[in-house]
Amino acid sequence: MNVIEANNLKFSYDGKNDAIKGVSFSICSGKYYSIIGHNGSGKSTLAKLLIGLLKPSKDSLKAFGLEYNSKNIKEIRRKVGIVFQNPDNQFIGSTVKDDIAFGLENRCVPQKDMDKIIEEYSKKVDMFDYLDKQPEKLSGGQKQRVAIAGVLAMHPEVIIFDEATAMLDPKGKREISELIKKMRIDNPNLTLISITHDVEEAFNSDEIIVMNEGEIYMSGSPKEILSKSDELEKIHLGVPFLYSLANELNKLGIKVDDYSSLESLVNSICQ
Amino acid sequence: MPINFKDVSFTYSYKTPFENVALNDINATILDKSFTCIVGKTGCGKSTLIQQLNGLLLPTKGEVIVDEFVVSSNRKRRTKKLANLRKKVGIVFQFSENQLFEETVLDDVAFGPTNFKVSKEEARKIAKECLLKVGIKEEYFEKSPFELSGGEKRRVAIAGILALSPSIMVLDEPTAGLDPEGTKEMMELLKKMNESGTTVIVVTHDMNLVLTYATNVIVMSDSRIVKEATPDELFLDNDEKYSLETPYIAKVVQELDKKGIKLDTKVIKDVKSLASEIARKRKNK
Amino acid sequence: MNNMILGRYSPYDSFLHRLDPRNKIVSMILLMVALFFQFNLPGTSITDFVMTFIVEGVILFIVIISMIVAHVSIKQFFKSLKAMWFVVLLLFIINIFIVASPSSADWTSTMYYYYGESFRIQVPAWNWDYPIYWASIYQSIKIVSRLIIMISLTMILTSTTKPLDLTFAFEWFMSPLKLIKFPAHEIAMTLSIALRFIPTLLDETDRIMKAQSSRGVDFKHGRVSLRIKALVALIIPLFISAFQRSEELADAMEARGYNPRAKRTHYHKLTWSVFDSVIILFTLAILAGVIVISVMNITYYTPTFLGWLFIALAITITMFILLGIFSSTRKVAK
Numbered sequence: 001m002n003v004i005e006a007n008n009l010k011f012s013y014d015g016k017n018d019a020i021k022g023v024s025f026s027i028c029s030g031k032y033y034s035i036i037g038h039n040g041s042g043k044s045t046l047a048k049l050l051i052g053l054l055k056p057s058k059d060s061l062k063a064f065g066l067e068y069n070s071k072n073i074k075e076i077r078r079k080v081g082i083v084f085q086n087p088d089n090q091f092i093g094s095t096v097k098d099d100i101a102f103g104l105e106n107r108c109v110p111q112k113d114m115d116k117i118i119e120e121y122s123k124k125v126d127m128f129d130y131l132d133k134q135p136e137k138l139s140g141g142q143k144q145r146v147a148i149a150g151v152l153a154m155h156p157e158v159i160i161f162d163e164a165t166a167m168l169d170p171k172g173k174r175e176i177s178e179l180i181k182k183m184r185i186d187n188p189n190l191t192l193i194s195i196t197h198d199v200e201e202a203f204n205s206d207e208i209i210v211m212n213e214g215e216i217y218m219s220g221s222p223k224e225i226l227s228k229s230d231e232l233e234k235i236h237l238g239v240p241f242l243y244s245l246a247n248e249l250n251k252l253g254i255k256v257d258d259y260s261s262l263e264s265l266v267n268s269i270c271q
Numbered sequence: 272m273p274i275n276f277k278d279v280s281f282t283y284s285y286k287t288p289f290e291n292v293a294l295n296d297i298n299a300t301i302l303d304k305s306f307t308c309i310v311g312k313t314g315c316g317k318s319t320l321i322q323q324l325n326g327l328l329l330p331t332k333g334e335v336i337v338d339e340f341v342v343s344s345n346r347k348r349r350t351k352k353l354a355n356l357r358k359k360v361g362i363v364f365q366f367s368e369n370q371l372f373e374e375t376v377l378d379d380v381a382f383g384p385t386n387f388k389v390s391k392e393e394a395r396k397i398a399k400e401c402l403l404k405v406g407i408k409e410e411y412f413e414k415s416p417f418e419l420s421g422g423e424k425r426r427v428a429i430a431g432i433l434a435l436s437p438s439i440m441v442l443d444e445p446t447a448g449l450d451p452e453g454t455k456e457m458m459e460l461l462k463k464m465n466e467s468g469t470t471v472i473v474v475t476h477d478m479n480l481v482l483t484y485a486t487n488v489i490v491m492s493d494s495r496i497v498k499e500a501t502p503d504e505l506f507l508d509n510d511e512k513y514s515l516e517t518p519y520i521a522k523v524v525q526e527l528d529k530k531g532i533k534l535d536t537k538v539i540k541d542v543k544s545l546a547s548e549i550a551r552k553r554k555n556k
Numbered sequence: 557m558n559n560m561i562l563g564r565y566s567p568y569d570s571f572l573h574r575l576d577p578r579n580k581i582v583s584m585i586l587l588m589v590a591l592f593f594q595f596n597l598p599g600t601s602i603t604d605f606v607m608t609f610i611v612e613g614v615i616l617f618i619v620i621i622s623m624i625v626a627h628v629s630i631k632q633f634f635k636s637l638k639a640m641w642f643v644v645l646l647l648f649i650i651n652i653f654i655v656a657s658p659s660s661a662d663w664t665s666t667m668y669y670y671y672g673e674s675f676r677i678q679v680p681a682w683n684w685d686y687p688i689y690w691a692s693i694y695q696s697i698k699i700v701s702r703l704i705i706m707i708s709l710t711m712i713l714t715s716t717t718k719p720l721d722l723t724f725a726f727e728w729f730m731s732p733l734k735l736i737k738f739p740a741h742e743i744a745m746t747l748s749i750a751l752r753f754i755p756t757l758l759d760e761t762d763r764i765m766k767a768q769s770s771r772g773v774d775f776k777h778g779r780v781s782l783r784i785k786a787l788v789a790l791i792i793p794l795f796i797s798a799f800q801r802s803e804e805l806a807d808a809m810e811a812r813g814y815n816p817r818a819k820r821t822h823y824h825k826l827t828w829s830v831f832d833s834v835i836i837l838f839t840l841a842i843l844a845g846v847i848v849i850s851v852m853n854i855t856y857y858t859p860t861f862l863g864w865l866f867i868a869l870a871i872t873i874t875m876f877i878l879l880g881i882f883s884s885t886r887k888v889a890k
Contacts, residue, residue: 038450038451038452039420039421039422039449039450040420048807051811053811077811077812077813078813081811081812082811084804084807086801086804088756088801089801089804089805089808090804090805092749092752092805092808093752094718094719094720094751094752097823098720098824101823102809102812103812104821104823105820105821105822106812106813106814106815106820107813108820108821109821111822111823114821114823134755135752135755135756136755136756136759139314140313154812166448167447167448169313169476170476170478170516171312171313172313199451236451236452237451238451241479241519242519244542245523245542245545248542248543248545248547251546252546252550253550254549254550254553262526265523266527266530269527269532269549270527270532327766327769327770354772357769357770358772361770362766362770363767364763364766364770366763369763369764369767369797370767370768370771370793371793372788372789372792372793382771382789383771383772386772386773386774387772417796431771432771
């Protein structure tokens, strides 16, 4: 089932230059998508369109069959959640539990139910011991986990990660990617859309959409994209490490066929 | 001139109930003209350490010696005009694009030298050279810095420090938030600076960059220096003792090691040298 | 950062910390009002000053008990008042000379003769001869002591109440104004976000200052023109980043379904306990007592029914406060 459908989606900030130049794609329920592209390729604009912070033109974008307009936006935001890049600027409450409660308050969840919900979701992201902590006492990774708890608590069907790990240290990045894995096991129907410029991270997903200059440059499964890695280099994206090593080895006359994982690469070197 | 840390300790909010030890008895030497990376977990004291280098923070105990300058909280030992040290040691902070404020890119870069009594014309001349060095094209010079992209802004900020013609450049997380292309450009820029004789000190989390670019590595953990080494010693000969990320190259070397292929780790710097080392090994067999 | 900021919230869990913030605000205001009554008791030996100092003494006693209960160190309090001492001293001297001279305060002028002169300041070189009355000195002590008591009352409020709880209390007080479309909720939300971002922006300020210092900016010394330039180099980047933050914050709030005009529930419920009722009755009783004495010109104090009630209440409250001291006062993690 398609949860989000874009049909010749265009967007322009100033009315002259299009930031998004007519893209079409569909997002299937329960899959994990990565949208990659270098800075300025239009991927963040796309994220803002998907959550309804920017207004798409008529009939070009639909979520759950609903048109993006002021009437439907409340319903769409109920089903689509987003985690932004900057851990500080999306922490609204003064403590962890206040921040998780913020979304619940907006949804008019009765006050007596909130503590239970906060407990449940803070445990899911492993922040239960920090409920009374203020944001300045938390690391970037912890703040992002709180943001994820806040989104999860609203039972969305789609979660967008808008470069959610770009400002984190390696430990924070690892924590978030492990959490994403866990979320997918907990709820197989959850659709994830990760917007990133980290190519290695994107290879954990089911489907990759490569953006360049406001257009979809290519899309496909990680395996398909990996085989076209030289294309990634052309549009100034990082090339997966394993591919670039295999490429260098090939240049030196060592044939490496299988570079889909570290083990397989090492095995083919040893042959 | 090497940089010497002698028994340096630093405590935030010293002698208050909010005391917070950030550096604990640091003894280290950073070699002249080296490309030194300081690595460690968030909160291990890396950022505090580099702020001792130009006297923004004074060590609570011990002293830092940079050339003829002595940074110490002891008034008798401390060099009188510590502000002049800032011309020698340029520090580029994390998210340095946030420090721009002038109307044009050129003026912003020229701002630093004018603080050190360089005439306006002279400062603008220096600024032009520095902007070209960091790869900002001439057509941007009269633009507002706020029209530039994130990566460009950061390069302008670096030019702003470069304009002081420091002999030591210190950068805190210069690649944070940049895309792979921007990261590569940034590191190549630093490498070029280093090759032209500047000591470069970089605080970073990205071990892949450390392996490729650094000549020396300082590993910090819990306010202390736990290891001073060259990158190949640290990543290729060692296990994950310091809970650092293992660079991709090191993973390959370790896997091959398990299979009985021993590579000469001294020559491995990047993907290219790794590939040719593998090729050499195979030929010898 | 200065860690001895006057009235900074101290993370304990004492009796006072647990009181309803609305109660604390109202009680504080009631006690402050009680401080400002004039006493004119003709034909008695109890003068305005004596009576004022009795009232101040009672409130000071409450303040000291509260400080002990709330784990506010009295020594620390006077230390943090250090910056205030100069102002207090200046106020005191100005008062002696100007405010409380017989000519400027006709209605009490009889008092000046009643108390008489204390001494004269004479500077022969300037041909200066100025009388200082005891009344002026009393008057100045009165004003200055009122000021200190008011500061300490406010400090007790802020150091036992989380800033956020204060904004909730203000929102509650302003809620009747919602009927006339006064944006009470929006103001409270703005305040709480501002409070949330104070530490973040302080960090940012620190970082930008260090970055500009590395470019040779001297924030502490130098000519005025250079220091203005230094300030510009700090303020512009700070503003730009604050604007960027606010934009991202607005996006995040909107994405999470926030709509200022829509109905929303509240996670924080202010809870009014029995203790709150007792405390507010106690402060009301003090104010009532002061009003009765001040307005009715009660000449001699003979405990009437009201008086007995007052005494009984005072005793109960003292008991409760003592209970509060001995009951849980664990420190909450910083």
